[in-house]
Amino acid sequence: MKLSLKDVFIVWKYEWFDLYRSRLAIFWLSLYLLGALSSSLFFIMVIGGIENKIAQETNLSETKKAGAMTSSLQESRQFREIVTQLVGDAELARQFMTAPLIALFFGWMSLTFAPFLVILLSSESVSSDISSGAARFSLFRTSRLAYVLGKGASQATLVLAGIVLSALITWLVGMFRLSSFKAESAAWYLLIYSLRSWIYTLPFLGLGLAVSQVIKSVQLSRAVGIVIFFATVIFYRIADQFSAEGFARIWELLIIVLPQGHRLDFWRPDLMSQVSAVSFSLGLAFLYFMAGYYLFSRKDI
Amino acid sequence: MKTLVAHISGLKKHYGKRRALDGLDLKIPGGAVVGLVGENGAGKTTTMGIMAGLIRADLGTVNLFDDGPYDPMRHKGRLTLLPQDAHFHPHARVANILVSCAQLQGLSRSEAVTAVHETLEWVNLSDRADSPVRTLSHGMVRRLTVAQAFLGKPELILLDEPTSGLDPLQVVQVRDLVRKRHDNQAILVSSHILTEIEAVCDEVAFVKDGRTTKQESLTSITRQQKLMTYRIERGPDLSLGKIRDLLPDASIELNPEGTLLVVKVTGEALLSPVEINRLIIPVLLETGCGILEVSTGSNLEQEYLNSFDMPHKQ
Numbered sequence: 001m002k003l004s005l006k007d008v009f010i011v012w013k014y015e016w017f018d019l020y021r022s023r024l025a026i027f028w029l030s031l032y033l034l035g036a037l038s039s040s041l042f043f044i045m046v047i048g049g050i051e052n053k054i055a056q057e058t059n060l061s062e063t064k065k066a067g068a069m070t071s072s073l074q075e076s077r078q079f080r081e082i083v084t085q086l087v088g089d090a091e092l093a094r095q096f097m098t099a100p101l102i103a104l105f106f107g108w109m110s111l112t113f114a115p116f117l118v119i120l121l122s123s124e125s126v127s128s129d130i131s132s133g134a135a136r137f138s139l140f141r142t143s144r145l146a147y148v149l150g151k152g153a154s155q156a157t158l159v160l161a162g163i164v165l166s167a168l169i170t171w172l173v174g175m176f177r178l179s180s181f182k183a184e185s186a187a188w189y190l191l192i193y194s195l196r197s198w199i200y201t202l203p204f205l206g207l208g209l210a211v212s213q214v215i216k217s218v219q220l221s222r223a224v225g226i227v228i229f230f231a232t233v234i235f236y237r238i239a240d241q242f243s244a245e246g247f248a249r250i251w252e253l254l255i256i257v258l259p260q261g262h263r264l265d266f267w268r269p270d271l272m273s274q275v276s277a278v279s280f281s282l283g284l285a286f287l288y289f290m291a292g293y294y295l296f297s298r299k300d301i
Numbered sequence: 302m303k304t305l306v307a308h309i310s311g312l313k314k315h316y317g318k319r320r321a322l323d324g325l326d327l328k329i330p331g332g333a334v335v336g337l338v339g340e341n342g343a344g345k346t347t348t349m350g351i352m353a354g355l356i357r358a359d360l361g362t363v364n365l366f367d368d369g370p371y372d373p374m375r376h377k378g379r380l381t382l383l384p385q386d387a388h389f390h391p392h393a394r395v396a397n398i399l400v401s402c403a404q405l406q407g408l409s410r411s412e413a414v415t416a417v418h419e420t421l422e423w424v425n426l427s428d429r430a431d432s433p434v435r436t437l438s439h440g441m442v443r444r445l446t447v448a449q450a451f452l453g454k455p456e457l458i459l460l461d462e463p464t465s466g467l468d469p470l471q472v473v474q475v476r477d478l479v480r481k482r483h484d485n486q487a488i489l490v491s492s493h494i495l496t497e498i499e500a501v502c503d504e505v506a507f508v509k510d511g512r513t514t515k516q517e518s519l520t521s522i523t524r525q526q527k528l529m530t531y532r533i534e535r536g537p538d539l540s541l542g543k544i545r546d547l548l549p550d551a552s553i554e555l556n557p558e559g560t561l562l563v564v565k566v567t568g569e570a571l572l573s574p575v576e577i578n579r580l581i582i583p584v585l586l587e588t589g590c591g592i593l594e595v596s597t598g599s600n601l602e603q604e605y606l607n608s609f610d611m612p613h614k615q
Contacts, residue, residue: 010404018390018392021433023392132388133384133386133388134389136382137384137402138402140354140355141378141405142373142374298357300357
């Protein structure tokens with residue numbers, strides 16, 4: 001298996017520009033932008049409602065801008081419940097009491113929705129070239145591995161750009177719509193959560209690319225990508241439900257090979273959890289991608 | 302004898318139950334233009350796909366450049382392909398596509414830009430270098446696909462139906478492009494249009510049901526040295542016996558209308574077309590025949606049909 005990094009770069013560059021020329025990148029980035037804008041505005045509206053409720057209960061005057069009562073809010077039971085629900089762990093929730101609200105919400109949103117967008121985007125990336133025959137202009141010029149890696153890298157770049165853009169929009173919304181907004185702290189947390197979200201999406205990118213390397217039809221490839229995405233969600237839920245002591249620990253094996261099994265570790269602040277989450281996500285991305293590549297490398301184009 | 306840039310033997314390939322290749326053999330000498338002729342499904346595209354590493358053969362050997370089967374990394378830039386029914390991304394721009402192709406072939410950025418500039422001039426697309434593919438006409442797109450196959454200095458170029466879907470004028474344009482560009486490179490051309498193969502090829506291979514039935518030089522296949530046809534107005538005293546006496550090693554035939562006299566030279570002692578004319582034309586004139594046309598050899602279409610025992614009209 002020979003690989004030329006120069007060829008990977010050439011394919012990446014061509015693909016990246018092609019995503020822009022085809023307006024596909026603009027479409028996806030707009031989707032991230034609109035998603036971030038609407039969800040952060042909605043979140044601020046909800047926060048404002050909770051703050052006002054607290055104000056009424058404590059006989060304080062209501063505020064026009066959300067966030068003024070953040071410190072009070074973060075100690076409130078409702079808020080704790082929201083955060084606990086977001087991260088799915090009461091212990092963990094306590095660690096997040098100090099993180100900016102809007103950054104927490106961004107982290108949850110991007111960890112929840114970005115993988116689906118990634119599957120939608122990547123599951124047709126190679127199959128569209130195979131079905132149109134465009135791949136046949138490249139695959140006698142470079143190795144199949146360099147070709148699919150270049151395409152995967154361009155998709156990963158687009159996803160990173162989308163997540164960072166979403167973080168920027170969220171930060172701007174917080175800046176203008178939240179009072180007591182700690183700009184520097186929020187920027188730092190948004191950046192950290194952006195990177196974590198991006199790494200978390202990589203196994204899904206690997207899954208999407210695997211599907212698109214195996215299936216020639218664009219529509220079928222996309223449909224299978226979506227089915228596999230929801231299958232991972234369902235299998236994770238089942239495995240999480242049945243995992244227990246004794247023989248039931250076998251379900252933990254399934255949790256390990258599913259991307260969702262490492263999601264919680266991305267929230268944990270300690271280094272070991274972060275290293276574990278990043279390592280498993282990169283490992284799974286590689287595993288899924290290579291499973292698809294194994295079949296692609298033997299495929300007649 | 303020229304060295305071979307490609308030597309294929311016993312190539313077999315199945316797609317499920319369908320047999321695409323059944324022991325195909327092919328030799329491509331360096332610098333030669335070889336035509337691959339066969340009906341739809343004969344295995345031409347599969348052969349080129351295997352040669353370019355896009356399709357895996359079930360059995361058989363492919364030896365390119367005397368260095369084993371094609372490997373895009375080991376043989377970078379030495380083989381190019383014009384694939385059939387393949388489309389560029391409609392939004393991609395002409396020059397960007399070609400620069401990327403050239404760079405993937407191993408050319409540096411500056412070399413690629415120079416090669417693309419030259420190639421676009423050659424295919425008359427210089428003014429469309431920055432145009433997206435979707436804005437080009439069908440003929441322009443075909444010229445673009447031909448151009449990508451001639452980027453750099455490949456030693457072997459595979460052209461799969463290069464004029465497919467083009468109108469007659471565009472066919473002539475592409476054929477001229479290939480003929481002009483041919484610069485000591487070996488080219489394998491597949492086509493349904495036999496006049497096109499005849500116009501550009503040095504050698505021809507007939508393929509049927511995944512096998513090569515014949516591979517010879519074009520002059521040999523069309524029997525340029527062995528067949529003379531005289532289109533005549535029959536004279537009152539024409540006697541075939543007199544001509545047969547002059548050419549005992551030849552078969553002499555006259556069609557029922559008495560308008561076509563066909564001389565097929567058999568045996569080892571070959572007479573050149575000029576020598577045959579020296580013998581036959583005086584006899585025709587003496588016997589009061591009018592000579593309307595003299596032609597040597599057959600044409601590829603007739604020989605192709607003959608080789609598969611298919612009927613044809615003269």
